[in-house]
Structures are given as structure tokens and as C-alpha cells.
Amino acid sequence: MNHQDLINACREDWHAYTQHEFVQQLARGVLAQPAYLHYLKQDFLFLKQYARAYALAIYKADSLADMRKALPTVQALLNSEVNYHVTYCAKWGLTESDLEAEAEDFGTVAYTRYVLDAGMRGDIIDLYAALAPCAIGYAEIGRHLVADENTKLEANPFLDWIQLYSGEDFQQSAAQGIERLDELLAEVNLHSQRGRNLVEVFRTATRMKIAFWQQGLDAIPAVI
Ligand SMILES: Cc1ncc(CN)c(N)n1
Numbered sequence: 434m435n436h437q438d439l440i441n442a443c444r445e446d447w448h449a450y451t452q453h454e455f456v457q458q459l460a461r462g463v464l465a466q467p468a469y470l471h472y473l474k475q476d477f478l479f480l481k482q483y484a485r486a487y488a489l490a491i492y493k494a495d496s497l498a499d500m501r502k503a504l505p506t507v508q509a510l511l512n513s514e515v516n517y518h519v520t521y522c523a524k525w526g527l528t529e530s531d532l533e534a535e536a537e538d539f540g541t542v543a544y545t546r547y548v549l550d551a552g553m554r555g556d557i558i559d560l561y562a563a564l565a566p567c568a569i570g571y572a573e574i575g576r577h578l579v580a581d582e583n584t585k586l587e588a589n590p591f592l593d594w595i596q597l598y599s600g601e602d603f604q605q606s607a608a609q610g611i612e613r614l615d616e617l618l619a620e621v622n623l624h625s626q627r628g629r630n631l632v633e634v635f636r637t638a639t640r641m642k643i644a645f646w647q648q649g650l651d652a653i654p655a656v657i
Contacts, residue, residue, distance in 0.1 A: 434623035455646035462589035471652035482545035544641035572607035575599035
């Protein structure tokens with residue numbers, strides 16, 4: 434099996450994740466600021482936990498060569514994406530201490546601890562299956578948004594976000610992650626118990642991604 438089998442096995446959830454209303458509003462430049470700010474703060478907390486989970490891939494690897502394969506992504510997360518995120522948040526009036534002081538929302542806790550748990554109780558393939566919807570999904574969203582004629586590319590307050598995830602650096606690092614996942618999945622039969630378990634890990638992580646977008650939208654104060 435390969436990563437495409439994982440996506441095909443949970444098409445509806447995948448669609449709900451990659452075409453979520455949060456993403457549509459961001460693409461049209463109409464997303465309410467409280468939703469975006471909540472997302473940015475939670476995403477900072479997410480990235481820290483995600484880096485911990487990715488570091489688990491080094492712990493779970495059997496050989497030195499496999500340990501090294503996880504290192505570029507851990508480095509990219511800690512030295513590049515998190516730094517970029519902090520700089521980017523400053524443009525929205527959020528300092529690093531604001532980000533650090535933020536409490537983790539329920540969706541952030543549920544999602545990140547699910548990934549850590551799937552990785553800790555399973556092996557390296559379970560871990561990669563739980564990590565995968567992040568990079569694969571954001572790369573797909575980035576590519577789709579720049580290619581879609583309905584995306585507002587001029588005077589869109591969220592253009593930097595679209596450029597980050599459609600950009601060469603992120604696309605390349607996602608492609609490397611997919612290559613590694615496919616290498617590991619090649620030894621598994623999709624229709625075996627093992628294959629079905631991996632689909633369930635991937636599906637659960639994808640459902641958590643839907644909830645993560647939704648918690649951003651839910652942060653918009655109700656108008657009474
Ligand atoms: C929730 C989430 N998922 C994925 C990414 C892309 N690393 C992110 N920044 N935030």
C-alpha cells in the first residue's frame with residue numbers, strides 16, 4: 434500500500450479536511466480575525482507538540498540510517514516553520530510570549546496527544562500514519578488554493594499563509610515525508626489487519642484535523 438490508499442480509504446473525511454469552511458474563507462480573504470488569531474495561537478502550540486511527535490520517529494527507528502531520515506523534518510519544524518510562525522504572528526500583533534501563554538484548546542490537546550499516543554503504543558509506521566495528514570493535507574491545500582480561480586490572491590490578508598504552504602520549501606519537505614511514508618507502507622498489504630489498522634489511525638488523525646479547523650471558526654464570538 435501507499436499514502437494514496439490511506440487517502441482513498443477515508444475520502445469523505447479527507448474532503449471535509451482539505452475543503453473545510455475555514456480554508457474556503459481564508460482563500461476568499463473573508464475569514465473573521467478572531468478565528469484566524471485563535472488558529473494562529475493554537476497552531477503554535479500544535480507545532481511544538483508535532484515536533485515532539487516527529488522526534489519520536491528517531492526513537493522508534495531501528496537503524497541509524499532510519500534515525501537520520503527523521504532528522505531533517507524535526508529540524509525544519511523547530512528551526513524553520515516554528516520561527517516563521519512566530520515572525521508571522523508578530524504581523525498579527527501576537528508576541529512569542531502571547532503564544533507561549535495561550536492555553537491549549539480541546540481540539541489541540543485531542544489531536545496532538547492522539548498522534549503521540551498512536552506513535553508511542555505502535556511502531557514507526559503507526560507514528561507516520563498519524564503524522565501524515567498534516568503534511569500531505571497542508572501541501573494539497575496549498576497547491577489547490579494557488580491553482581483555484583476562486584482564491585483571492587490580491588489584497589488577501591491571508592496571502593502569506595497561502596504562499597507558505599504552496600511554496601517550494603513546504604512542498605519539498607512534504608514530498609520527502611510522503612516518500613518516507615510510502616517506503617514504510619510498501620511492506621504492508623492494504624487488506625491485511627495491519628493495513629486496516631493503519632487506515633484507522635490515518636482516518637482518526639484526519640478527523641482531528643477537521644476539528645482543528647472548526648475550533649478556529651468556533652472562536653468567532655456569537656452575535657446576539
Ligand atoms: C494543524 C496543522 N497541521 C499542519 C501544519 C503544517 N505543518 C500546521 N502548521 N498546522
